[in-house]
Amino acid sequence: MLVDSHCHLNYKGLAEQQGEVLARARERGVTAMLNIATRESEWDDVLAAAEANDDVWASVGIHPHDADHHPDVDTAKLVERAAHPRVIGIGETGLDYYYDKSDRQRQQDSFRRHIHASQQTGLPVIIHTRDAEADTLAVLGEEMGRATFPAVIHCFTASDDFARKALDLGLYISISGIVTFKNAADLQATAKWLPQDRLLIETDSPFLAPVPHRGKTGEPAFVADTLAYLAALRDEDPGALAVATSANFYALFNKAAP
Numbered sequence: 001m002l003v004d005s006h007c008h009l010n011y012k013g014l015a016e017q018q019g020e021v022l023a024r025a026r027e028r029g030v031t032a033m034l035n036i037a038t039r040e041s042e043w044d045d046v047l048a049a050a051e052a053n054d055d056v057w058a059s060v061g062i063h064p065h066d067a068d069h070h071p072d073v074d075t076a077k078l079v080e081r082a083a084h085p086r087v088i089g090i091g092e093t094g095l096d097y098y099y100d101k102s103d104r105q106r107q108q109d110s111f112r113r114h115i116h117a118s119q120q121t122g123l124p125v126i127i128h129t130r131d132a133e134a135d136t137l138a139v140l141g142e143e144m145g146r147a148t149f150p151a152v153i154h155c156f157t158a159s160d161d162f163a164r165k166a167l168d169l170g171l172y173i174s175i176s177g178i179v180t181f182k183n184a185a186d187l188q189a190t191a192k193w194l195p196q197d198r199l200l201i202e203t204d205s206p207f208l209a210p211v212p213h214r215g216k217t218g219e220p221a222f223v224a225d226t227l228a229y230l231a232a233l234r235d236e237d238p239g240a241l242a243v244a245t246s247a248n249f250y251a252l253f254n255k256a257a258p
């Protein structure tokens with residue numbers, strides 16, 4: 001049992017060979033994948049992959065990069081699409097001040113609309129955050145004060161301090177293939193102490209192929225390599241870590257059935 005909690009099966013690189021990609025993932029023991037939406041124009045395709053495959057689930061959301069282009073995607077629209085039986089999460093959403101591809105205020109407004117959809121549906125928020133720790137925590141703290149909601153920090157690369165505060169808010173933390181990179185000493189140090197019962201694993205494919213696949217198109221099968229690395233780093237049994245992170249996935253995304 002092994003879950004890829006965040007992949008983009010409809011992105012270029014994977015979409016053209018989705019059948020083979022899914023077959024290779026299953027061969028390596030991947031039993032579930034969460035196919036993440038980033039733009040409204042993708043929603044139908046992301047959902048179609050989840051409808052066609054029992055081991056693929058879907059999210060609906062707007063990436064912070066694309067917040068500028070989706071002023072009309074409001075909470076009601078997210079809630080409406082989230083009612084689909086294969087949609088188990090809201091996102092990815094969040095704040096990205098590294099690329100600043102969308103206006104920061106628009107990113108924050110969009111982030112809050114996703115959170116409101118989570119508060120209404122009970123589905124977890126999938127959060128992307130880069131160079132925006134203070135504002136991410138400010139939004140999370142304020143919104144949690146209104147009504148608590150489940151969430152995960154996906155592709156975690158933030159500080160130890162941010163991790164502690166996110167855990168205090170009840171969030172899960174998802175580790176990607178970045179943890180296997182040579183220059184990821186800080187992330188490796190954090191990944192060592194994160195509590196096992198709040199940990200998820202993901203590929204964020206087609207990006208971020210882990211060692212020993214660096215430079216290739218990432219795909220969900222590679223979550224097995226990240227799991228092996230993480231188990232060695234944490235001095236844990238790989239099988240036990242696979243079971244634990246899968247159980248965490250189903251505890252958080254509880255609309256999905258194993």
Ligand SMILES: [Zn+2]
Nearest residue numbers: 092128154155
């Ligand atoms: Zn992301």
Ligand SMILES: [Zn+2]
Nearest residue numbers: 006036092204
């Ligand atoms: Zn992503």
